[in-house]
Amino acid sequence: MWRGKANNRVVTIKFKTMKKVILSMAIIAAVGMTSCKNEAKKETKATTESLEEMAMSKATFGVRGNCGMCKKTIEKAAKSVEGVSNANWDVDKKKIDVSFDDTKADITAIHNAIAASGYDTEKSTGNDVAYKELPACCKYDHTMEMSIEE
Numbered sequence: 001m002w003r004g005k006a007n008n009r010v011v012t013i014k015f016k017t018m019k020k021v022i023l024s025m026a027i028i029a030a031v032g033m034t035s036c037k038n039e040a041k042k043e044t045k046a047t048t049e050s051l052e053e054m055a056m057s058k059a060t061f062g063v064r065g066n067c068g069m070c071k072k073t074i075e076k077a078a079k080s081v082e083g084v085s086n087a088n089w090d091v092d093k094k095k096i097d098v099s100f101d102d103t104k105a106d107i108t109a110i111h112n113a114i115a116a117s118g119y120d121t122e123k124s125t126g127n128d129v130a131y132k133e134l135p136a137c138c139k140y141d142h143t144m145e146m147s148i149e150e
Helices: 002-055 068-079 107-116 128-132
Strands: 056-062 084-090 095-101
Touching: 056 107, 068 084, 068 095, 068 107, 095 107
Parallel strands: none
Antiparallel strands: 056 095, 084 095
């Protein structure tokens, strides 16, 4: 009879050991799968960022204007073009720096959008109706210099 109890005890110990081994293997497998999944996400994100960088173009060109209100209007017009991610017009130098996705936008569309808001660019003349509706402080001299280098 003692021998039977010992066998049960051995079986119980083996069962507990097997349980620990199986649980450990499950944890290791879960960690391994999660780690592989994260690596795949990192690769996808890096590839997406590389493609975005390749499609981004930058341009700088002259735009006539006078003040901070002009700045807001000019930048808003440039950003209204799909694919434009950034636009910064320099009041003193009378030029704009634009970043855009060249698969969605082209430089001509940006010039035209700014001109439609009433402002002359190096390639487009501002819309007369829009110019007449600009506030008095924004009525610029149509012969003023653009892209002033200092």
